[in-house]
Amino acid sequence: MKAAVIREYGDATVFKSEDIPTPEPGDTEVLVKVHFASVNPFDYKVRAGYMKNRMPLKFPAILGTDMIGTVEKAGSSVSKFKKGDLVFGKANFGSNGSYAEYALAKESNIAQAPKNIPERESAGLPVAAGTAWTVLVDLVGLRKGQKVLITGASGGVGMMAIQIAKNIGAYVIGTASKANLQTIKAIGADEAIDYTEGDFSEKVKDVDLLLDTVGGETLSKAYKMVKKGGKLISLTGPTDKAAADKYGIDAQYLSVPSDGKTMEELAKLADSGKLKVIIDRELPLEKISEAHALSESRKAKGKIIIKIQS
Numbered sequence: 646m647k648a649a650v651i652r653e654y655g656d657a658t659v660f661k662s663e664d665i666p667t668p669e670p671g672d673t674e675v676l677v678k679v680h681f682a683s684v685n686p687f688d689y690k691v692r693a694g695y696m697k698n699r700m701p702l703k704f705p706a707i708l709g710t711d712m713i714g715t716v717e718k719a720g721s722s723v724s725k726f727k728k729g730d731l732v733f734g735k736a737n738f739g740s741n742g743s744y745a746e747y748a749l750a751k752e753s754n755i756a757q758a759p760k761n762i763p764e765r766e767s768a769g770l771p772v773a774a775g776t777a778w779t780v781l782v783d784l785v786g787l788r789k790g791q792k793v794l795i796t797g798a799s800g801g802v803g804m805m806a807i808q809i810a811k812n813i814g815a816y817v818i819g820t821a822s823k824a825n826l827q828t829i830k831a832i833g834a835d836e837a838i839d840y841t842e843g844d845f846s847e848k849v850k851d852v853d854l855l856l857d858t859v860g861g862e863t864l865s866k867a868y869k870m871v872k873k874g875g876k877l878i879s880l881t882g883p884t885d886k887a888a889a890d891k892y893g894i895d896a897q898y899l900s901v902p903s904d905g906k907t908m909e910e911l912a913k914l915a916d917s918g919k920l921k922v923i924i925d926r927e928l929p930l931e932k933i934s935e936a937h938a939l940s941e942s943r944k945a946k947g948k949i950i951i952k953i954q955s
C-alpha cells in the first residue's frame with residue numbers, strides 16, 4: 646500500500662511517500678481502506694516531537710487519526726463490523742494511522758459512518774467533534790440555558806463545540822479573528838467576539854463554562870471570565886490552581902479520550918443536520934506536507950481533508 650511515512654521527528658517536509666506491506670488486523674482490530682483522512686493539530690505536534698515524552702513514536706511511523714473508509718478485514722473477535730461497512734473514527738496511534746491507503750483501528754474506536762453527509766465531511770469529525778462532545782456532554786454535562794465561552798471558536802474543535810453546545814440549548818459566545826466572525830455566527834454562536842480588537846476578557850463575564858482551545862495568554866486571562874463555581878477546561882496545557890482558587894472555579898487541563906460510542910452520537914447528530922463540518926480545503930495524500938504546514942500555521946479556516954482513495 647501507499648503511505649506517508651516518517652522515519653524521524655521533524656518539520657512538515659519529513660514525510661516520505663513509500664510502498665509498504667498492508668498491515669494485518671489483530672483480534673480486536675479492523676483494517677480500513679481509507680477514503681479520506683483529516684489533519685488535527687495533534688498530528689503535527691506528534692510529528693515535530695513535542696509529545697515524544699508522553700507518546701513516543703516507533704519509527705517508521707504512519708500518522709493520522711481521523712478517517713472514514715470501508716472495512717477491508719475484521720479481526721477474529723470483532724463483532725460490530727464486517728467487510729464492506731462504511732466506518733469512521735480514530736485510527737491507531739503512530740504505527741498504522743490514516744495517512745495511508747489502509748489503516749488499523751480498534752473496534753472500540755470506530756462506528757458506522759454518517760449516511761446523510763458527504764464522506765469528506767465525516768472525515769473531519771472524529772477528533773474535533775469527539776473532543777467537543779466528550780467535554781461538553783460526558784465530562785461537564787452542559788445544560789440548557791448555561792452560558793459558555795469558546796476560545797478559538799473558528800478552529801476544528803471550536804466549530805464543533807459551538808454546534809454541540811447550541812444543540813444542548815446553551816448560550817454560546819465564541820472568539821475568533823475578524824475574518825471568521827461571520828462563520829462562527831452562521832454555525833450558531835449567539836455572540837462572536839474579535840479577539841484582535843481590544844481585550845476580550847473585559848467583554849465577557851460570569852460564564853458557566855469556558856472551553857479554551859488556544860492556550861498561552863488566552864488561557865491566563867480566562868479565569869476571571871468564569872462565574873464562581875463554574876468550570877474552565879483547557880485543551881492545550883496545564884491550568885493554574887492559584888488562579889482557579891482566587892476566582893472560586895474548577896479549572897482543569899484535559900486530554901480527551903473519545904471512542905466509538907462518541908462516534909455513534911456524532912453520526913446521529915450529523916445525520917440529523919445538526920453538525921456541519923466546515924472544510925478549508927481537500928488535498929491528496931501526496932500533499933500531506935502542505936496540509937501539515939497549513940495546520941501548523943493555525944490559520945486554516947476549517948478542517949483540512951486528505952483524499953486517499955475511493
Ligand SMILES: NC(=O)c1ccc[n+]([C@@H]2O[C@H](COP(=O)([O-])OP(=O)(O)OC[C@H]3O[C@@H](n4cnc5c(N)ncnc54)[C@H](OP(=O)(O)O)[C@@H]3O)[C@@H](O)[C@H]2O)c1
Pocket residue numbers: 685686687772773776797798799800801802803820821822823825840858859863879880881899900901902940943944945947
Ligand atoms: N486536549 C485534548 O484532548 C485536545 C483535543 C483536540 C484538540 N486539542 C488542541 O486544541 C487546540 C485547537 O485544536 P483545533 O483542532 O481546534 O485547531 P485548529 O483547527 O488549528 O484551530 C486553530 C484556531 O485557533 C485560532 N487562533 C490561532 N492563533 C490564535 C491566537 N493567537 N489567539 C487566538 N486564537 C488563535 C484560529 O482562529 P482565527 O483564525 O479566527 O484567529 C483557528 O481557527 C490545538 O492545540 C489542539 O492540539 C486538544
